[in-house]
Every structure is written in structure tokens, then in C-alpha cells.
Amino acid sequence: MSSGLPARLLRRREVSRRPSFLELFFDLAFILALNRLSRALEDDLGVGGAYRTALLLAAIWWVWFVTAWSTDWFEPRTPLISGLLLWVMFGGMLMAAAAPTAYAGHALVFAGAYVAIHLGRAALLLPALRGHPLQLRTLRVAIWFAVSGVLWLAGAFVGPAQVLLWTAAVVLDYSMARLRWPTPRLGRSSWENLQIIGEHLSERYQQIFIIALGELILTAGITFSQSGFDLGRSAAFALMFVNAVSLGRLYLVPGGMRLGTAIEAMGPPGSRLGLLAGYLHLVMIAGVLATGVGSRLMIMEPFSHELAAVVTMAAGPTLFLTGWILLALAVHGKFSWQRLIGMVAILIAAVAGHELSLLVNSAIITGLLILIAHGDTLANRVRRHRQS
Incomplete structure (x- = not known):
């Protein structure tokens, strides 16, 4: 490794792999983002609204994801990287604040902040x-963010094509990362250039997922406090809590999926698993977001029969389980059929009980989540009982 400033910027693999205080502080901006996105979805609760909210979530998630990888490569305690984290945090807060009206007047704030974050990162790191050899990697990434930035900014100015242009921008950003940013005359990054510290990145994923669960509880708690403490709303609040606990248990047991160990064991190619985990965490966090919106609607009107709310409540756990099952397959190489069956059961219950109240639907989904969360333990007990 070369000497001088570039060497001091790089995180050494032998030092502490735990996230720094500033990294954890940076995550706080994600609470605001999820809160504003949940309000955007609640205000536009339909297929089109869900898709538009998903686009905004994908952009905000990509800001968090790229920053998490940057702090895996660079030492966050150096002044330059600390300043970069604060820059991204402020930009992320601007995006979050503009999210509920990103399609109705504040598209330029959202898109402009997104582009400024990524190009500003390059402006700091390239000099x-x-x-240092890693300057070329940063340059490739910057070039592709500049290309997608044109789409983001064009979408902010061309209202009728906004969703189409922003969809193209999201696809470009996500696909270029998987292709390792192939750039004319500059080639593409190697997996060795993209090697990550598995333990550090795994902890970052766990922390942001806990942040998402925390936002779910915070929003539901505020709604409950403002709506009253009658029996129906109290039961709805209790069901929300059990759902949050079940999602947390599913995610963290066993051992946070052993993602960090699996990444380290693969060496440089483990970056592919780390990248896939980033995509799948987006799916899981989208599930938590939908669960939060469904919980809020249920707490406000526990005996409502609104179909869109029922669909939202079922979509949340389904999205989470989809991401979780695929992540487990990637890490362990085993497909969890019992969790797939549980996910299908949630969908069937939502279809069959669409005329039931939100409270009853949530109780059914909660019961199924508990069975899924404890499925391995129950299966092992049954197996031991049969063998005895």
C-alpha cells in the first residue's frame, strides 16, 4: 500500500471492525427517511403509489448502501471521511424531507440532493x-453516477416522464454496481478492488435493520398515543409489537444469518455476497416499511375493512420473508421450505379474510409469524419426540 494521505484514508483490515460512532450517528438520518416514506405510501395507498414509494426507497437505500461500503473501505475517523459522512447525512435528510412531495413539487430537491451526494463524494475522494490505484475505482463509480444523475435531474424537470426516468436511473445505479462499473477505456473494477470486511458490513446491515424496526415502533407508538387507549386500539398496538419482535427474531436468529463469516470465508469474491445482501436488505426493509404503514392504519381504525390496508399488512411480512429466505439461501445454500409455506399461508389468509377487520387480519398474520419465527424450534422438538 502506498504511503501518504491515501494510505491513511484506507481502513486496515487488522484494526477494529466494529462501526464507529459517526457511522451509527449517520444511520439516524434513515429514521427520518423511513418515516417520511411511510407517510408518502399512506397518502398514496395503491399499486401506483406503492411503486412510486419503492422508487424513492431504492434511491435512499442506495445512498445508505454506498456510504456503508465507503466506510468499509475508508477509515471513518479521518477528518476527510468524517466530513464526507456528514455531507451525505445532510443530503440524505434533504431527500427524506422531500420524499412525501417528490412527485408533487419537490422533485428537484430530492433528485438534486441524490446527485450532489454521489458526485460530492467523488469530488472529495478523487483528489x-x-x-493510489484505488483512485481509478472511485473514478469509474463517479462516471456512472454522473450518467444516472442526468436521468435523476431530467426526471425532476420532465413531470410526465418522471417515474420512467427515475426507474431507468435506479436500474442503472443498481446494475452498474453488480457489473462492477464497466467503463470505456477504464475497464471495470476487480473483486479484489471491491473486497470488503465481512464482519463490519454485516454489523452495518444488522444495525440499519434494527433502525427500521425502531421506526416502525416509533410511528405506531405515536399513532397509538394520539388515537386513544380504547380496547381495539390497545389490541392493535399489542399486535404491532408482537409483529416487530417476530420480524426481529427471524432476522437475527441464528446469529444474524452468519453473513459476515460467509463473506470472509469467500475472500475477495465475498463482495458479491455482500452486494447481494444489500439488494435483499432493501426488500426486507421495504417489508418493514409496509408493515409499519399497515400497523398505523390498523391502530387508527382497528375495525376497518379497507382492502388496501389489508393488502399492505400482508405485503409487509411477505416482502420481508422473501428477502430473508433468499438471503438464507445465499449464505447457507439451503432453501427454507417451511418459511416459504408460512409466507404463502400469510397471502392465502389475506385473500380469504379480505372482508374481515384489520384487527382480525393482523391477529391471523401475527399468529403465522410466530409459527414461522419458532418453526425451527418446534420442528426440532417434534423430531426429538418421534425419536424418543
């Missing part, structure tokens, strides 16, 4: 990495 600092002068003379």
Missing part, C-alpha cells in the same frame, strides 16, 4: 486518492 485525496491521487497516486
